[in-house]
Amino acid sequence: MVIKVKNSLRRKFLLVTLFLGLIPMFTLTIMQINQMVDRYQEILIEDYTRLTEILGRNLENMFDSYNTISKMIYRYDSDLEGNVSFRLNSGDNFRRLIDGVDVSTNGRSLEVELFMRNLHASDAYINSIHFLGYTSFGEEFTAHFSYFYTYFRSLEVFKASMGYDNWDTESNQLIIIPAHQMSYYRSHQTVFTVARNYFDIRENIGENRYIGTIFIDVNMNRVENILNTLRINRNDQIYLYFDDGRIFHSTSGYAYLPELNDSNITLDYRIDNYGLNVLVVLDEHDLFHEISLFRNNMLMILSFFLVGLMVFGFFCIKKLMKPLHLMMEEMKKVEKGDFNINLPVNTKDEIGVLSERFNQMSLALDLHINHYYRAKIKQTEAELTTLKSQIYPHFLYNTLEIIRMTAMDKDEQETANMIEALGEQIHYVIGPLGDMVPLREEVNIVQKYVSLLNYRIHGMINFTVNINGISDFLVPKLILQPLVENAYLHGLKAKKMGGHILIKAKICPEYVEISVIDNGIGMSAETVVKVEEMLKGEEMGIKNGSYRQSIGLKNIHDRIRFLYGEAYGIKVLSTPQIGTIVSILIPISKEEC
Numbered sequence: 001m002v003i004k005v006k007n008s009l010r011r012k013f014l015l016v017t018l019f020l021g022l023i024p025m026f027t028l029t030i031m032q033i034n035q036m037v038d039r040y041q042e043i044l045i046e047d048y049t050r051l052t053e054i055l056g057r058n059l060e061n062m063f064d065s066y067n068t069i070s071k072m073i074y075r076y077d078s079d080l081e082g083n084v085s086f087r088l089n090s091g092d093n094f095r096r097l098i099d100g101v102d103v104s105t106n107g108r109s110l111e112v113e114l115f116m117r118n119l120h121a122s123d124a125y126i127n128s129i130h131f132l133g134y135t136s137f138g139e140e141f142t143a144h145f146s147y148f149y150t151y152f153r154s155l156e157v158f159k160a161s162m163g164y165d166n167w168d169t170e171s172n173q174l175i176i177i178p179a180h181q182m183s184y185y186r187s188h189q190t191v192f193t194v195a196r197n198y199f200d201i202r203e204n205i206g207e208n209r210y211i212g213t214i215f216i217d218v219n220m221n222r223v224e225n226i227l228n229t230l231r232i233n234r235n236d237q238i239y240l241y242f243d244d245g246r247i248f249h250s251t252s253g254y255a256y257l258p259e260l261n262d263s264n265i266t267l268d269y270r271i272d273n274y275g276l277n278v279l280v281v282l283d284e285h286d287l288f289h290e291i292s293l294f295r296n297n298m299l300m301i302l303s304f305f306l307v308g309l310m311v312f313g314f315f316c317i318k319k320l321m322k323p324l325h326l327m328m329e330e331m332k333k334v335e336k337g338d339f340n341i342n343l344p345v346n347t348k349d350e351i352g353v354l355s356e357r358f359n360q361m362s363l364a365l366d367l368h369i370n371h372y373y374r375a376k377i378k379q380t381e382a383e384l385t386t387l388k389s390q391i392y393p394h395f396l397y398n399t400l401e402i403i404r405m406t407a408m409d410k411d412e413q414e415t416a417n418m419i420e421a422l423g424e425q426i427h428y429v430i431g432p433l434g435d436m437v438p439l440r441e442e443v444n445i446v447q448k449y450v451s452l453l454n455y456r457i458h459g460m461i462n463f464t465v466n467i468n469g470i471s472d473f474l475v476p477k478l479i480l481q482p483l484v485e486n487a488y489l490h491g492l493k494a495k496k497m498g499g500h501i502l503i504k505a506k507i508c509p510e511y512v513e514i515s516v517i518d519n520g521i522g523m524s525a526e527t528v529v530k531v532e533e534m535l536k537g538e539e540m541g542i543k544n545g546s547y548r549q550s551i552g553l554k555n556i557h558d559r560i561r562f563l564y565g566e567a568y569g570i571k572v573l574s575t576p577q578i579g580t581i582v583s584i585l586i587p588i589s590k591e592e593c
Contacts, residue, residue, distance in 0.1 A: 026302055037295050041288055048282065049267055051230045056269030056278045058226045059240070063194070063274050066216060067174040069122050070196035073214050076115050095200055095211055099135045109143070116145035125222040127182065127191050132164065133198065133212015141212065149185040158184040162193060162215060169210040171197055176274060178248045179220055191217040192249070223249055235283035243275045418455050439514070440471035442480045443503060449481055450501070453488060460498030461488065467505040473512055475586060476559055482552030483516040483582050491520020491580055507588070511568065515583040523574035531572050553582070560584060 076094050094115065100108045116129040128146035135141050144152045152158075159165060161180050168175070177193035195215045199208035227238050232251070239257060240248040247255050258281060260266060265282040326344075345356050443465050450463040484501060492499035502517040523531070535557045557570040564587050574580040 023306075026306055029302055030299065033295055033298050037291050040291050044287065044291075045265065048230075048280065052267040052269050052278060052280050055226060055230050055238075055280075056271055058229070059223070059276070059278065060271045060273065062222065062226065063174065063176070063271070063276075065123070066194045066218065067196075069119065069126075070174060070194060070214060070216060072119060072122070073115075073196065073198050074201070092200075092202060094198065095136070098131075098133065098141050098212070099137070112143045113145055116143065119216070120145060120147060123218075125219045127189065127217040127219050128185070130158065130215040130217070131198075131212055132159070132215070133210075136200075146185070146217075149182070149187060151186065153184050153186050155184075162195070164213075167213065169197060169213075172199070174274065175213075176242075176248065176276070177215075178242075178246065179223075182217065190220040192220060192223065193217050220249065227251060230280065232280070233283065233286040235286050237281045239279040239281070241277055241279065243277070248276060418452055435477050436474045437477050438471060439467055439473045439475050439505065442475055442477070443467060443471075445478075446480050446484050446503065449484060457498070461492060462498070462500045463502075464500070465503045467503070467514075468507065470505055470507060470512065473505075473586075475514070475584075476556075476563060479556045479559070479584060480514070480516065482556060483584075486553060486582070487516055487518035487520065487580065491518040491522070494521045511585050511587045513583050513585055515581050517579065517581050519579040522576040522578050522580055523572075524576055528572055528574050535570060535572075556584070560586065 073094050076097075097108060097111050097115070112131070116131070119129050120126050127148060128144065130145075131141070131143045133141055142155060144158075161184060162177055175195040175197075177195065179190055179192045181187070182189045182191055193215050195213050197213050198211045200211055201208055223240075230238065232238065237250060237252040237254075237258065239250045239252075239254075241250075241257060242248060245257065247257070252258070257279070260281065263284050265284055265287065267280040267282070269278040271277070342359060345359075447463065447465075450461055454461055480503065484503075487501050492501070500519050503514070504517060505512060505514045531553070534554060553570060560569045568585045568587055571583050571585065572580070573583075
């Protein structure tokens with residue numbers, strides 16, 4: 001049965017729908033969109049204001065940290081054994097150091113370098129440390145240190161970059177030098193510099209004698225990382241400038257403040273302690289572009305929707321019912337299990353699409369039922385394959401045991417012991433163990449490996465273990481054997497006279513440190529640096545010709561960091577001709593505490 005609607009009824013339906021439904025809905029929707037856009041703009045400005053304040057506080061915290069680091073020159077202390085510390089009552093020690101008190105001229109340079117090295121290591125973004133000043137005897141004294149640059153180009157170029165010729169030697173506050181390139185190292189790296197004057201605090205209050213100034217070059221990535229927390233559009237800019245108008249840094253690259261116009265929205269934050277200001281210049285068009293586009297699109301869609309709904313309401317009733325009734329008749333066939341459905345698709349409108357989808361659904365349902373039975377068969381085959389695969393390790397263990405018993409019957413005890421050790425290692429690697437195992441099991445498998453190694457090299461390796469009563473501590477599986485193997489291959493093997501490998505574990509306040517120690521040939525400082533860079537990088541091992549070394553070391557380091565976080569992993573200490581210590585840091589969980 002096909003439902004027919006007279007023209008007059010369609011017009012009445014259309015007029016009722018238009019005046020009682022569509023027009024009021026259209027009007028209310030426009031009002032709501034405008035209110036939403038206005039509120040969105042207010043919230044966006046409030047969010048950018050909060051983000052600007054957060055950015056300013058983060059910059060202030062950054063300068064506070066370098067202010068604290070610069071004060072370490074007053075707290076530096078070291079003893080004759082080279083032990084370094086920072087103490088509150090050591091303000092005169094650095095002056096004594098540059099005066100050469102109790103040390104030779106060469107020793108003074110080494111002590112100053114040690115101080116700068118420790119200061120350099122206090123922050124990952126520090127590029128270099130410099131000291132310019134005078135000894136108590138009026139002799140000019142300068143020192144420069146950097147982990148990244150070995151050639152210091154020119155003292156004059158450095159002084160010019162710092163503005164040292166007009167230096168304020170009476171300031172006792174942190175001095176900030178704007179962003180500049182490290183041309184004094186022949187580098188285009190951009191840094192900013194923080195500086196602090198150092199005084200002889202033995203004088204009377206207010207009469208402290210100027211000794212020199214320490215300069216700390218900081219990578220501009222430190223500032224960029226903070227600025228990137230405030231996501232801005234292409235035409236927006238962030239300016240950091242001093243109270244006198246000098247630009248410290250700007251995302252636009254301009255060395256002066258911009259001229260503002262009516263299309264700009266400005267947000268500012270003042271860092272009082274350092275005389276710096278943060279100015280965020282937002283382009284109003286870019287800032288509200290998306291919400292304006294959204295509003296225009298919504299109005300356009302509503303207009304089309306209004307017209308389209310009027311047209312659709314005029315024609316849909318007549319054409320809607322006939323195909324729906326036909327579809328209901330075909331559904332009765334589906335209920336009886338007949339999926340051979342072929343509804344006629346005479347139109348390309350929603351009803352036509354629905355009819356086509358109904359045909360496709362019937363076909364897909366038929367295929368799905370067939371696929372289901374086939375999937376059940378494949379699942380059964382997969383389960384049989386899994387059961388079969390479980391037999392292979394059992395077969396391998398039994399075969400090794402038969403070979404071992406045969407060797408024992410022929411009094412080849414050494415061969416039997418080697419086969420037994422190999423069998424236990426294979427069982428450990430592919431046996432039914434989880435990824436986390438007690439430390440004692442890791443040590444036990446290493447002992448088996450060393451025993452096999454000693455069979456081949458006639459017992460030249462002395463292996464000892466000291467795990468300090470934490471044998472039940474859970475560690476990732478197979479993290480010690482590769483380290484012991486490296487200790488032999490790269491440390492002891494080259495000595496050709498054996499050696500000693502020690503596995504030692506100790507509990508620290510927040511983590512357990514497990515160390516593999518050998519007395520092999522050790523590594524040079526350059527090699528240790530390459531290993532550390534490899535551990536931090538993405539490459540799997542160190543490139544050596546056509547193959548890579550230290551793959552196992554990198555694998556263990558990445559597994560530890562993946563499981564526990566970036567603060568943990570492997571650290572390496574080595575001294576040429578003395579030996580190497582490779583330590584694994586694993587956090588102590590609350591349950592283990």
